[in-house]
Amino acid sequence: MAATNTFADLSALAQHLRTELEEKKFVLLYAYNGTGKTRLSMAFKDVGKHGEGEDATRDTLYFNAFTEDLFTWDNDLEGDSARVLKMNATSRFFVGLETMEMENRIRPFLHRYADFDFSIDYNDWTIHFSRDAQVGELIQAVDDIKVSRGEENLFIWCFFLAIVQLAMDGAEAYQWVKYIYIDDPITSLDEHNAIAVGSHLAQFLRRKDHAIKTIISSHHTLFFNVLWNELREIAHKKFAPHFLSHTRKTGEYHLSYTGDTPFFHHLTLLQEIWRAKEAGEIYTHHFNALRSLLEKSSIFHGHKKFTVCIKQQDDDQDDTLYGRLVNILSHGNYSFYDPVEMLPENKAHFEKILADFLEFYPFNPELMPATQEQETTP
Known part of the structure; x- marks a missing residue:
């Protein structure tokens, strides 16, 4: 106990x-x-x-609800066009950042998750967002947009990670951390x-x-x-x-x-993977979810490595082929806002690993969500 x-x-x-x-x-x-x-x-x-x-x-450098409150929206209620996210310049959280080239520090983090861009105006401590959009036959940048709440949270999170990186690098402004x-x-x-x-x-x-x-x-x-x-x-x-x-x-x-x-949080994860497989919408980031499922199952059964949950193939005596494949394909730098469909060969590997897993660990089939075709069949 x-x-x-x-x-x-x-x-x-x-x-x-x-x-x-x-x-x-x-x-x-x-x-x-x-x-x-x-x-x-x-x-x-x-x-x-x-x-x-x-x-x-x-x-202590902290991230919590108070950190998120350092950023507030000015939605330009009069002009309804120039929407910006305002930073509380009086907070010590932002001390010295105007000399740190923060845009270049934040972007590598942000572009892991999102497809919008931004710029910081240190004169009035505001952040302007933009996104490329199809305008007729051309792709044009749409400026001063209001991003979604999830995208806003991701931006603030990436802003924080950039500051953590400064602290790890020993920047003078953050040597107190x-x-x-x-x-x-x-x-x-x-x-x-x-x-x-x-x-x-x-x-x-x-x-x-x-x-x-x-x-x-x-x-x-x-x-x-x-x-x-x-x-x-x-x-x-x-x-x-x-x-x-x-x-x-x-x-x-x-x-x-x-x-x-x-x-243990494997059932929700398994349902998400199953739904993607049944719908034929398997993307590169689903290998991350598959690996997480294998890891949780191996830990539940008392093993230290997730590869024990991968069926050994007759032509793979060392039992390493699919383990290496999951390792490689679950560590890609994939964007969840711009998903990339998995290559046919990798999709076949994904489906085989999942099928073998479910054969070895027979989860209740009633837990699996029905496909749209099954749901609409009278």
Whole structure:
């Protein structure tokens, strides 16, 4: 049974996490909405804050709902044409950024997920978005657009990653950063983007040329599982995953070590993969989802490698062909806003791996979503 520690309030819990990070490099927290994850991130930040005003010192760079609130929309209600995202220039979050060429730092992150562009005006601290669109027979840039809520969240997230990269690089403006606290960065994202963001975040944080420690908290089970798998491989003994809960009657907080078994979120993932296969809409990013499914299943059955869930072929005595294929095709730099259909040969491999998996692990067929043809057949 997992050991559980109890804390009287969030300040005591925040201090405990700082103590734990003296030995660990990553702490991963799962908690239901309403538990207090955002308040915990602020309590953790407050423990490391000393002094007031311009003389105040701090040690935590954080991403949470308060970070997102530093960006607000001016929708140009009078002209209804020049819509911009405004930055709160008084926040220390943005100190010194006008000299950092932030556009060039943000774009490599943003273009992993989105098909729009942007520019930053440091005179009035606004961000202008644009997107290429078909106008007659020509492709033209449409300026000052309002992006969707999901795209806005992705942009702010990529803005934050660019600042984290500056801190990791030892930029003078961010040498105060000893800890990074990330709370639920994937609001308004679908399952596939949860996988993409989680996997990319883990790979991004794996750099070893800095001493910054990281806490990540989330209520999203799939995102938690992806990070659990990735960080366990990267950090091993330097990684601590926990389940956080709260007793309202006493006000106490409980931290349970999740050990070697993450939360299981395989059924939703399997349904998404099955739906794509049945509809004939298999895209390159579906190999990410397939690998995640194989990993979760292998962990559930007590194995360390996902390749145990891949059927060995008669002509592959070393049992490596499909394992390598999944490895290679699940690490591509794929955009989820501009999906690319899988090549026929790779699609055949994908369908065979999935079919063999379902033959070996006979999930209840009633769990599989019906195809559109099945749904409309009287």
